Amino acid sequence: MSTRRNELTRIAARLFAERGYHGTSTADLAEAMGVQKGSLYAHIESKADLLWEVARDGAAAFHAALDQVPEEGPAVERIRAALRGHLRVVAEQLDTATVFTREWRYLEGERRDAFLAERRRYEERLRSLFREGREGGELRTDLDDVAAALLALSAVNWAYTWLRPGADTDALADRFTALLLDGMRGYATP
Amino acid sequence: MSTRRNELTRIAARLFAERGYHGTSTADLAEAMGVQKGSLYAHIESKADLLWEVARDGAAAFHAALDQVPEEGPAVERIRAALRGHLRVVAEQLDTATVFTREWRYLEGERRDAFLAERRRYEERLRSLFREGREGGELRTDLDDVAAALLALSAVNWAYTWLRPGADTDALADRFTALLLDGMRGYATP
């Protein structure tokens, strides 16, 4: 409930994304809160807690976006929906997405393990869309679905470096999907 | 010439890639060199020098790989060669490539500006391959070449997170190229 605690988490996401986890000091966080650095410890137990919270928020957001993808229907449409959802999260929660994608590795111990498990689960959920598309005959039967999933995953995981808030992420996801589907080859090839 | 100085740069690349620039202390570097931390300053003027050197090595390696791509010939083959070259550099110099892709942003001042210029130049060189492919009629004339280049660039820029040394990068690049060219759509679509 504590508003102030949520504010701190939001600020931590922003600074961790901007300067990196190790590049952000508790003094930086305190200054952004308009507070003495010792006062932060009324809200947290350690700086590492903030990284953990932001990373978990990111994982939750991406999983929630995937949850919105229909379980049935054409694989092509489900893939498009998954890419739309991922890019939308990146654009709407850029700081959190950046920490999720780049700063999570400074987690330690069990938290690191737990995060990695969630991350792998997300990737596996996305990968299965491509596999199902191939197995269901909707995509080409000789599809290299591992490479295709990796290509899509790379596109969305790299997005935090160039995607700006307010971008039309649905259109971007559709452009990626169209390319993945039909490729770049000319209509008439010898 | 100084062997020891090169060794320090190599070690810096490894530790910066493993723990991040701000997560690596001069004591860490010294320990990896088997030396007291003060002794490092017989070889460098500052820790930032090491980041700069590794980042520049990375930029040079990627540009050198692009230089090997023929200026003439089919755009498809040139794109394939460019992806092969990039992935080969990542696999063969994983630490340097990681710093080039992820840690460069801790450069400051002129060095940061200079690095960003080199990085943009590299991206532009790669982008032009796709544009030329479309303009030359080899790729589909309605190709979304900006998105296609971004997709390829995302794939290779994300590679440092999963690519392991010793992998068959030529085969991987060819799988990506094949997907980008022909897409995932089934042969017979309604």
Added chain:
DNA sequence: CTCCGAACCAAACGATCGTTAGGGTCGGGA
């Protein structure tokens, strides 16, 4: 009026940060 909990402050903790100072060792060229 009292009490509580949330929020914050000022000050300090020991540890570690990147860097500097001054000196020592040792092999090879003049």
Added chain:
DNA sequence: TCCCGACCCTAACGATCGTTTGGTTCGGAG
């Protein structure tokens, strides 16, 4: 033999790190 340059040492510098302590302020519930 002398000297140089490369290399490394020990010790310390001031700054900053994440965190702790003890005390204060203040709005709202009882």
